[in-house]
Amino acid sequence: MALRLVSQRLFTQSAISARKAASASLLRAANSTAVASSTATSELPSVHDVMINLTFVDPSGARRKVPGIIGKTLYDISEMHGIELGPASVGGAADAIRSDTWTEPLFGEGPCTGFDHVLLVGPGVETAKPRDHIEMRMLNHYWDDDEIFPESRLATQITLTKKMDGMTVYVPDRICDDIP
Template sequence: MFSRLLSRSLTLPSSLPLRPLSAPSVSSKIIPLTFIDSSGSRLTVPSLPGQTLYSVASSAKIDLGPEPSVGGVVEKIHSERWTEDLFGVGINSGYDHVIIPSSYNSLLPPRSLDELNNLKAVWDEDEIGGGSRLASCVVVKEGMEGMTVYVPDGVPDDCP
């Protein structure tokens, strides 16, 4: 009797299609980014959605200047009616300057006034262009596969 129950429990109706189960893997989420420095050296680095460009560069030993710390109040706009104050997450350093090609503008949030002010506090006006961003403010997401990130010549000499 037990063998008959066992064979029944293993029998699947013929109308049920059998599909192999496949779970997403980390490798399916990897987004390759290419960093190019002022000398033209290129390094393609794997990244994951949710990482900042600064953390991706740091993990690959790409020097973007001192590690940015966070502080101050920042508003995160969730919708037209809901704005949230985020304490302790504001930008307070402009050293991690990178240049993003304009073809990726649609994937990035607009540059905030805080981000621009921090860039201007460290870099000269002629070094800041339309694609200038702080690496700590750019979060990697799907669609950025193959994006090129240009790293300027380094932190200006007259800054601490």
């Protein structure tokens, strides 16, 4: 039996051959994965595919065009660009209707305040998830009836889609949310 000293350890010649074969096999697998991943990256969407343009109009009428990321909420985008909408209205209980007889409570996934009220106008508004009873209850609780319109939504409840490219978001006067 031939012994060989490798890195201060004695190995048999057959053990060394087995290690080399295993290393070569791993290297081949890694190379084929790299080739597969390089072809997969060509299928990833471009920046243009995941970005849209939004226009925020503040209470004074000043307009600000900002880029938005598809899949993010309107509140996330406003926060990313330093546009003040008030505290986020997330963390409340919501119900998911699973069937005619089963409604599942989803704690922490619904609106719990109405501070982030906005008005949506323009392309893609119809693609937003319809306003549910909890969102409407929050709007009614925090805003007066003459301040709520059919276009009224909570920014945390609007997830951006590609069809919303060019949408205008009107930010009404803020209600006091910083009482000590």
